[in-house]
Amino acid sequence: MEEKKIIDLIDEAIQARENAYVEYSHFSVGAIVVDDKGKHHKGANVENASYGLSNCAERTAIFTAVTNGMKNIDTICIVADTTGPVSPCGACRQVIKEFSAENTRIILANLKKEYKILTMEELLPYGFKL
Numbered sequence: 001m002e003e004k005k006i007i008d009l010i011d012e013a014i015q016a017r018e019n020a021y022v023e024y025s026h027f028s029v030g031a032i033v034v035d036d037k038g039k040h041h042k043g044a045n046v047e048n049a050s051y052g053l054s055n056c057a058e059r060t061a062i063f064t065a066v067t068n069g070m071k072n073i074d075t076i077c078i079v080a081d082t083t084g085p086v087s088p089c090g091a092c093r094q095v096i097k098e099f100s101a102e103n104t105r106i107i108l109a110n111l112k113k114e115y116k117i118l119t120m121e122e123l124l125p126y127g128f129k130l
């Protein structure tokens with residue numbers, strides 16, 4: 001993927017991050033899923049007073065994309081205010097895997113636009129799939 005497209009996706013995820021509802025952690029995360037038809041779906045983390053009910057940004061974006069008919073993730077871009085590129089939690093890695101294909105790109109980034117692009121196998125080696 002060309003550099004400009006990557007930076008544009010990071011910018012889009014930074015925009016999505018603006019809508020994060022982070023009453024408890026004050027840690028905002030944004031995500032963009034590009035589906036197999038090239039459509040973009042955004043997500044932000046949405047927390048709850050019952051902490052365990054909180055939903056991560058990447059899962060919000062994936063569930064929205066699936067609701068809109070996505071079968072496979074072409075690219076997912078996740079951004080947070082971290083020292084290096086953000087590291088998604090284990091639950092999200094498993095959910096990304098569910099909708100990943102051979103060529104799915106996973107872009108992890110921070111607000112300084114430092115990023116790394118991983119394959120599913122790199123993000124979740126030996127992950128569970130039926």
Ligand SMILES: O=c1ccn([C@H]2C[C@H](O)[C@@H](CO)O2)c(=O)[nH]1
Binds near residue numbers: 044055056058087089
């Ligand atoms: O990759 C990540 C890591 C964390 N969070 C959220 C969960 C919680 O709302 C907050 C702090 O963990 O950040 C995400 O949305 N994505």
Ligand SMILES: [Zn+2]
Binds near residue numbers: 056088089090091092
């Ligand atoms: Zn998560």
